[in-house]
Amino acid sequence: MLKTSGYSLLELLISMILSSLIFMSMASFYIQLQTRIIQNYQKTRLQQAIEFGLAGMKKDIKRAGFIANDPNKMTAKAIKIDAQRKCIVLRYDSEIRNSWVWNKFNPTESDVFTYRYKENNIAYRTGSIDCFGGKWEKLYDSNEIKVTDFTIKQLPDAISLSVTAELRKNKKINYQTTEIIKNENQF
Numbered sequence: 001m002l003k004t005s006g007y008s009l010l011e012l013l014i015s016m017i018l019s020s021l022i023f024m025s026m027a028s029f030y031i032q033l034q035t036r037i038i039q040n041y042q043k044t045r046l047q048q049a050i051e052f053g054l055a056g057m058k059k060d061i062k063r064a065g066f067i068a069n070d071p072n073k074m075t076a077k078a079i080k081i082d083a084q085r086k087c088i089v090l091r092y093d094s095e096i097r098n099s100w101v102w103n104k105f106n107p108t109e110s111d112v113f114t115y116r117y118k119e120n121n122i123a124y125r126t127g128s129i130d131c132f133g134g135k136w137e138k139l140y141d142s143n144e145i146k147v148t149d150f151t152i153k154q155l156p157d158a159i160s161l162s163v164t165a166e167l168r169k170n171k172k173i174n175y176q177t178t179e180i181i182k183n184e185n186q187f
Contacts (some may be wrong), residue, residue: 042173046145050165050175053122053139057088058181060113061159065185066092067100075100079159079183085152087116087131088159092185102129117150122163144168158182 007015065078080089090113091100100111107127114128116136123136140147149164159181166174 039170039173042167042170043175046165046167046173046175047177049140049145050163050177054161054163054177054179056124057115057122057161058179060090060092060115061088061161061181062184063092063094064090064183068093068096068098070098078185079154081152081154081159082131086118086150087114088152089114089129089131103127117147120146120148122147122150140165142168148174155180 061079065074067074076091078091081087091111092113093100094111094113095101097111102110102112104127107125110127112127112129114125114131116123116125116131118136119142121142122139124139125133125136144167145165146168147163147165149162151160151162153160153162160178161181162176162178164174164176
């Protein structure tokens with residue numbers, strides 16, 4: 001009998017099964033890798049958004065109490081934290097006017113800066129001497145980020161800010177940070 005070269009049907013089936021298993025495991029690995037990459041990107045984006053939002057507040061806390069040329073001109077408390085520890089009012093001479101200005105008719109010209117936690121977001125307002133009222137600017141996009149906790153604590157020589165947030169579309173992606181900010185003018 002003549003010998004023909006080639007593979008038998010059994011060899012062909014075994015090689016196809018092995019190739020399929022290898023291909024399926026590679027596809028599964030690729031999907032898992034893509035999922036992890038997307039989750040890491042979302043976590044990094046959330047972290048950057050929270051840190052960027054807190055940057056202005058940290059700067060204002062560091063400056064609170066500053067009055068150019070005469071620190072004895074303080075007419076009110078430079079840092080005021082509400083009883084629930086969810087709102088902070090900060091005063092400093094932002095325009096080097098040698099005084100703290102508060103203008104209730106034109107709040108944007110004031111040296112009072114207020115941050116509060118409300119409705120799962122942190123909001124900011126210039127010229128507000130308390131934590132109430134309207135026209136607050138949210139630090140984060142409410143459609144994207146949900147702030148689940150925000151706590152302010154007065155420490156002996158600093159202010160502690162704790163923020164916990166999550167993505168609205170993926171609650172598994174969350175971020176928690178606690179910042180200790182030393183005030184340069186008060187302690």
